[in-house]
Amino acid sequence: MPELPEVETTRRRLEQSLIGQTFDSVTVTWPRSIRTPVSELQRELPGLRIEALDRRGKYLSFRLSNGYFLLLHLKMSGRLMVESKAIKPHLHVRTRFGLSNGHELRFKDTRKFGRVYFLKDAKPILGKLGPEPLDDHFTPDAFQRLCRGHKGRLKPSLLNQEFIAGIGNIYADESCFEAGLHPASRLEDLSNSDLRRLYKAIRTILTKALNYEGTTLDEVYPEGEFQNHFQVYGRREQTCFRCQTPIQRIILAGRSTHFCPVCQPCAKEH
DNA sequence: CTAAAATCCTGGTGGC
DNA sequence: TGCCACCAGGATTTTA
Numbered sequence A: 001m002p003e004l005p006e007v008e009t010t011r012r013r014l015e016q017s018l019i020g021q022t023f024d025s026v027t028v029t030w031p032r033s034i035r036t037p038v039s040e041l042q043r044e045l046p047g048l049r050i051e052a053l054d055r056r057g058k059y060l061s062f063r064l065s066n067g068y069f070l071l072l073h074l075k076m077s078g079r080l081m082v083e084s085k086a087i088k089p090h091l092h093v094r095t096r097f098g099l100s101n102g103h104e105l106r107f108k109d110t111r112k113f114g115r116v117y118f119l120k121d122a123k124p125i126l127g128k129l130g131p132e133p134l135d136d137h138f139t140p141d142a143f144q145r146l147c148r149g150h151k152g153r154l155k156p157s158l159l160n161q162e163f164i165a166g167i168g169n170i171y172a173d174e175s176c177f178e179a180g181l182h183p184a185s186r187l188e189d190l191s192n193s194d195l196r197r198l199y200k201a202i203r204t205i206l207t208k209a210l211n212y213e214g215t216t217l218d219e220v221y222p223e224g225e226f227q228n229h230f231q232v233y234g235r236r237e238q239t240c241f242r243c244q245t246p247i248q249r250i251i252l253a254g255r256s257t258h259f260c261p262v263c264q265p266c267a268k269e270h
Numbered sequence B: 001c002t003a004a005a006a007t008c009c010t011g012g013t014g015g016c
Numbered sequence C: 001t002g003c004c005a006c007c008a009g010g011a012t013t014t015t016a
Helices: A004-018 A038-044 A140-148 A154-159 A169-179 A192-211
Strands: A023-028 A050-056 A059-064 A069-073 A078-084 A093-099 A103-109 A115-119 A248-252 A255-259
Touching (some): A004 A059, A004 A192, A038 A115, A140 A192, A154 A255, A169 A255
Antiparallel strands (some): A023 A093, A050 A059, A069 A115
């Protein structure tokens, strides 16, 4: 559920306290989340300094002093915090990255979906991702070219990280509403004007969510307050703020999908 | 080729 | 109060 706005908010909040710090230990209580041999991580990470903390899609990327990268994916329930080693870690902290300043970077992950990678080169993972929706290089023209080279339904495409990076279930639904497009529309049925609206909608929604420091649901990642500004997500059977029609919920690509049947007509029908 | 379904996980919820 | 089936969902893997 942490999507681009939540991951970026996490990055911004952690950056100050982590840049320049040096790792001194790694403690793992759920080894399956570590996609590098745990012994290698524990042998190699201590002594390395954090040079930069970046985000690509939903990944956080630590650039280390030996040129290696530590990649973290929060998946469903992951949360990162920096705490003093003296504070007893929460039950659901699965990995603790000890720092030489007496603190720890703690990876709390109730549902155990989160992933940790320690790699010489981040490209094999980050290179597969589609464009960054808020990047300056992501222009309306670039988006149109992207869509014209892709087949499939709108919402599943938005969730496909190789198509476009960083969008998850919440922001896919909110972006479709903002664009006035039915989430099951086929990309090839969208007009150029539909695509321009969609481009603008994606940027508007992600920017707005970022300004609210993301979404807080189920106390999983108490980051921001965008949940107070949902138009459709989680609003099944509540009335549309724009036209008062009840919001519908369907399953698309195996994911619950919320939309207004009046404000978001199917592309073919208009 | 695309697309749907199963998989991994836990905590919370609703039914009885 | 307890038990249990069921749901949420990101990305990968399997099946159709």
